[in-house]
Amino acid sequence: MQHKTVMKGVILSASMLFLAACSSTSDESTVDERRSAEAGSQQSIGSGATESERRRGVETGAADRILTPEEERAQAREERQQRYADLRQEQTLYFDFDDASIRGEFAELLAAHADYLTRNPSVTVVIEGHTDERGTPEYNIALGERRAKSVVDYLQSLGVSSRQMSVVSYGEERPVVRQSNERAWAQNRRAILVY
Amino acid sequence: MKQFTLVIIACFGLFLMQPAHSTLEIVITEGTDSARPVAVVPFHWFGEGESPYDFTEVVSADLLRSGRFKPVALSELPGLPSSDADITDYSAWARLGVEAVLVGTVDEFAPGRYEVTYQVIDPLRGQITGGLSSYLQDEDLAFEQDHILDSRTSVVLDTQFRQYAHRISDVVYEALTGERGAFLTRIAYVFVDPDADLPYQLMVADYDGENERVLLRSPQPIMSPSWSPDGSQLAYVSFENRRAEIFTQDIYTTQREKLTSFPGINGSPAWSPDGKKMAMVLSKDGAPDIYVMDLESKRLQKITNHWRIDTEPSWTPDSNTLVFTSERGGRPQLYRVDLDTAKVRRLTFNGEANLGGTVSPDGRSLVVVNQTNGRFHIARQDFPTGNFQELTQTSLDESPSVAPNGSMIIYSTTYQSRQVLALVSMDGRFQARLPSREGQVKSPAWSPFL
Numbered sequence: 209m210q211h212k213t214v215m216k217g218v219i220l221s222a223s224m225l226f227l228a229a230c231s232s233t234s235d236e237s238t239v240d241e242r243r244s245a246e247a248g249s250q251q252s253i254g255s256g257a258t259e260s261e262r263r264r265g266v267e268t269g270a271a272d273r274i275l276t277p278e279e280e281r282a283q284a285r286e287e288r289q290q291r292y293a294d295l296r297q298e299q300t301l302y303f304d305f306d307d308a309s310i311r312g313e314f315a316e317l318l319a320a321h322a323d324y325l326t327r328n329p330s331v332t333v334v335i336e337g338h339t340d341e342r343g344t345p346e347y348n349i350a351l352g353e354r355r356a357k358s359v360v361d362y363l364q365s366l367g368v369s370s371r372q373m374s375v376v377s378y379g380e381e382r383p384v385v386r387q388s389n390e391r392a393w394a395q396n397r398r399a400i401l402v403y
Numbered sequence: 404m405k406q407f408t409l410v411i412i413a414c415f416g417l418f419l420m421q422p423a424h425s426t427l428e429i430v431i432t433e434g435t436d437s438a439r440p441v442a443v444v445p446f447h448w449f450g451e452g453e454s455p456y457d458f459t460e461v462v463s464a465d466l467l468r469s470g471r472f473k474p475v476a477l478s479e480l481p482g483l484p485s486s487d488a489d490i491t492d493y494s495a496w497a498r499l500g501v502e503a504v505l506v507g508t509v510d511e512f513a514p515g516r517y518e519v520t521y522q523v524i525d526p527l528r529g530q531i532t533g534g535l536s537s538y539l540q541d542e543d544l545a546f547e548q549d550h551i552l553d554s555r556t557s558v559v560l561d562t563q564f565r566q567y568a569h570r571i572s573d574v575v576y577e578a579l580t581g582e583r584g585a586f587l588t589r590i591a592y593v594f595v596d597p598d599a600d601l602p603y604q605l606m607v608a609d610y611d612g613e614n615e616r617v618l619l620r621s622p623q624p625i626m627s628p629s630w631s632p633d634g635s636q637l638a639y640v641s642f643e644n645r646r647a648e649i650f651t652q653d654i655y656t657t658q659r660e661k662l663t664s665f666p667g668i669n670g671s672p673a674w675s676p677d678g679k680k681m682a683m684v685l686s687k688d689g690a691p692d693i694y695v696m697d698l699e700s701k702r703l704q705k706i707t708n709h710w711r712i713d714t715e716p717s718w719t720p721d722s723n724t725l726v727f728t729s730e731r732g733g734r735p736q737l738y739r740v741d742l743d744t745a746k747v748r749r750l751t752f753n754g755e756a757n758l759g760g761t762v763s764p765d766g767r768s769l770v771v772v773n774q775t776n777g778r779f780h781i782a783r784q785d786f787p788t789g790n791f792q793e794l795t796q797t798s799l800d801e802s803p804s805v806a807p808n809g810s811m812i813i814y815s816t817t818y819q820s821r822q823v824l825a826l827v828s829m830d831g832r833f834q835a836r837l838p839s840r841e842g843q844v845k846s847p848a849w850s851p852f853l
Contacts, residue, residue, distance in 0.1 A: 334645075341817070342779060344759035344772055344801045345626055345846060346671040346684065347728060347735060349647070350691040350712040353668055376646055377668065381624035386597070386843075388799060388817050 288323075295320035301359070303397045305340070308354040310362050318359070321401055322366035329369060335359050336400040337377040340393035345379055352377030359399045429468060429611075429826075434833035438473040439502050441466060441575070445477070446507040446521065447485030454509055455517060455561060461568035462505065462575065465586045468611060469576060469810065470826075470833025475499055487522050487551055493534070496526035503552065503579055505571075512558050520556040521571060523578045552578040565613065585808040586610065589850040591618075591628040591637055592824065596842040605639060607654055610806075610849070612837065618654060628848045629672045637848075638662065638672035638681060649683060662696070671715050675722040676764075682706075682716035682725055693727050695742065706740055707747070715759055719786075720766040726750065728758040737771060739787060751784070753791045759801055762786060763809045764851075768829065770794075770803045770812055781814055781827060794831040804849045805829075815845040 275283065299321075301314040310318065325331060337352030356375040364370055385392040443463045448454035466472035481495040485508045490496065496504050507521030528550035537546050553574050559567045566587065573584030594604045601620035605628060608615040619625060623642035630637060631651075638651045647669045649662040663669045667686035674681055681696045685703075693706040693716045706725065707713040712735070715728040719739075729738050729747075735758040737751040751757035754775035761770050766786060773782040778798035784791040799817040806812070809829060816825045818836060822843035826835045837844075 341799065343735075343774075344715065344728075344779075346715050347712070347758050349626075349668055349670050350684070350686070350714050353686060353691070354712070375667070376642075378624060378642070379626075381626065381642075387820055 292320035292323050296324055299401045299403075300398050302394065303355055303399070305342075305393070305397065306351070308351070308358045310358060318362055319366060322363050322368050325363065325368045325372055326366070329372065331403065332372050332374070334374050334376055334402045336402060337375065337379075338382060338396060338398050338400070339380050340396040341380045341383065341388065342393065343380075345381065348379035349377050350379075352379045355397075355399050359401070429835050429837055431467075431833075431835045433835075434470055434828070437832050438467075438471060439579075440475050440500050441472045441579075442480060442496060442499060442501045442504040442526075443474045444480060444483055444485075444504060444506045446509050446519070447483070449508060449510040456509070456564040456568075458507070458509070458519070458564070458568045458571060459505070461565060462572045464611065465569060465572035465584075466575065468826075468835070469584075469586075470828045470835070471576075471580065471810075472502075475501060486520070487524055487529075487534070487548070487554075490524065490526075490529065490534075493526045493529035493550075496524075497530045499526075501526060503575065505575055507571075515561050516558055517561065518556060518558050519567065519571075521574075522554045523552040523575050525550045525552055565609075569609075582810060583808045583852070585806040585810065585849075585852070587853055588807060589634065589853065590804075590813060590847050591630065591850070592847040593625050593628070593845050594839075594842055595822075595845070605637070605652075607637070616654075618652060618657070627671055627846060629674050630848055630850045631674050632676050632678045632851050634850045634853045636674075638674055640670050640672065649681075667691075673716050673718060673725075675718050676720050677722040680722065682718065684714045684716070693725060693740070695725075706742065706745070717761045719762050720764060726760050726762055726769065728760060737769065748787075750787055753782070753784075757782075759803060761803055761805055763805045763829070764807050765809045768805075768809065770805055770829075772801055772803065781812060783812075783829065783831075792831060794827045794829075795825075795834065797825075800825075802846050804847050806849050807852045813847045813849055815847060 295317050298317055301317060325333065335356040337354070337356030339348040339352050353375060356377055360370070360373050360375060363373065383396040385395045443459045443466070445459050446454065463474040466474055479499065484490045484506050486506055504524045504526055505521060506524065507519065510518045512518040532550055534548065534550065535546050536549050537544050555574065557567070569586040572586040576582065576584035576586070588610045589607055590610050591605065591607050594606050596602050601622055603621045603623060603625045604617050605619040605625050606615055607618055618637065621641060621643050623645065626640040628637045628639045635655060636651050636653050638649060640647055641650050648664045649669045649672045650659055651662055652659045662681065663683065663685070665685050665687040668684055668691050671684040672681055679698055681698055683694055683696065684691050685694050690710045691712050691714050692708060693713050695704045695706055696702065707727070709729065709731050711730040713727055713729045716725045717727070718725060723743065724739055724741050726737055726739050728735050732749065734756040736749055737757050737760040738747050738749050740747045750769065751771060754773045756774040757771045759772035763770060768783050769786040770781065770783045772779050773793065780793060780797055780800050781795045781803050782791065782793045794812070797816050801815050803812050803814040812827050812829060814825055814827070815822055822845045823839055824837040824844050824847050826837070827833065
């Protein structure tokens with residue numbers, strides 16, 4: 209009886225150790241992947257060990273270079289630019305029913321677009337406003353315009369010139385989903401930044 | 404080889420000549436109980452062979468679609484009289500319970516021209532008077548046939564058969580209801596086929612869906628058609644230039660004119676009943692407001708000036724007052740503004756919101772889209788304020804338009820995930836759906852009397 213419990217204990221602890229070992233390795237590799245993704249002044253090391261080194265059974269690591277404030281700012285800028293570039297692939301933001309206010313979850317998206325527009329003052333963007341099908345077509349044209357103007361105001365507060373932006377409302381006339389349920393309606397209540 | 408090619412060309416030609424198939428049939432969903440029976444007897448053709456046209460088929464369909472009448476089946480008619488003189492036993496017809504019997508004849512008058520004669524007979528009155536009633540006039544006895552409600556004869560071109568059949572329906576309808584019939588009218592609407600090259604189409608058809616014509620095909624949305632009071636032009640919003648602009652178009656000549664292209668919204672055009680002005684919505688000054696343009700001088704007059712949404716103007720018959728939708732009180736409601744005094748007064752108080760209002764052509768009713776419990780349905784109230792009545796029980800209704808005789812409302816609704824047109828009578832007792840085979844049909848506008 210005791211023998212069995214001891215065996216169980218050994219197996220349990222062994223598997224826990226094994227798992228712990230695995231997880232720590234994966235943590236390390238994630239950190240290293242992030243580092244290697246950055247176009248920074250650091251060099252990628254660690255799990256990026258070469259084939260020959262691995263065969264020899266060693267892994268190398270390195271210390272972080274201590275950056276000057278200049279270099280830190282540059283690195284932060286690079287990271288932000290990359291994140292913004294990714295964010296800018298997304299050009300649509302969504303709204304609540306009968307509402308034109310910008311939801312918090314889209315603040316970063318709009319910051320990315322505002323950043324791009326302020327750094328490229330010759331670029332113009334058309335902001336389209338759309339609604340779901342409920343209500344009447346002409347009232348929805350007005351509501352769609354209110355949504356688009358809401359985005360314009362927000363971008364203006366981030367420094368974008370009004371001369372770069374124009375607004376068109378399509379109301380309920382151009383839905384992305386032609387269905388009559390909450391999910392479809394949520395997808396149709398949107399503003400789109402069209403360059 | 405030549406013969407083969409000729410056959411191919413002929414077939415291709417036939418294909419091109421096919422008229423645009425009608426997207427409007429009718430499915431009556433409510434109200435056949437309150438419809439009054441009438442007997443429509445096939446008109447007698449004096450010539451040889453088949454009659455050149457079946458007038459009574461169109462008349463029966465018209466009377467049925469009005470929601471007020473139910474034509475008796477052919478098999479139940481006690482006979483096939485062609486005039487009042489043929490009727491010997493009025494009681495046989497009175498027993499049917501019919502309000503009226505329509506009889507008539509068709510005769511060739513000249514090549515391509517036909518003489519059509521018809522009579523609308525009241526069998527109950529005929530039963531009482533025996534076909535001849537007498538009265539005293541200046542101490543003498545005079546006779547009249549007052550059981551014949553209407554009797555007409557006309558020479559008609561064979562190209563106008565269907566139009567004349569609608570005219571007959573008008574006469575029968577007016578004889579029995581005292582109201583002018585609206586069977587010789589048209590509807591304009593927007594048809595959307597998402598798979599087509601040019602998905603948005605502006606259409607015009609007879610009120611029953613026949614003779615459908617495409618007036619405009621566009622890659623971008625078309626909205627809000629509005630008829631000129633003489634029925635020859637339509638005003639509408641087009642996004643063909645990637646922005647909202649108001650156009651007017653002659654429906655016979657395809658001639659188009661761009662009316663407005665201000666920055667922002669150019670929407671909701673509404674032709675005044677006197678034909679001189681166009682009400683519209685412009686947001687060029689910041690918020691959507693109601694404007695009126697004098698069509699001769701093109702001068703704009705700003706009617707409302709509020710920072711909240713004002714939209715959907717609709718004229719009263721005197722062309723001096725506009726009813727419109729405004730959120731100035733919080734949620735959309737209907738207001739009226741008199742053009743000379745500029746005074747604004749609220750009209751609607753029922754439910755959560757009221758929008759998309761239209762004044763009936765007689766100025767006595769206001770038809771609106773009412774939002775109650777989150778559902779959007781058609782309702783009416785006495786104009787300007789008064790008795791409120793819900794007309795439909797569906798939940799996604801919009802764009803009501805009233806027939807020129809005020810008896811029927813056409814509107815857009817969603818049925819089985821598709822936008823289709825539907826009809827409801829002004830008293831709500833008759834309801835019908837106009838199913839379309841593919842695509843979405845929306846934004847209907849009923850023409851004036853033509």
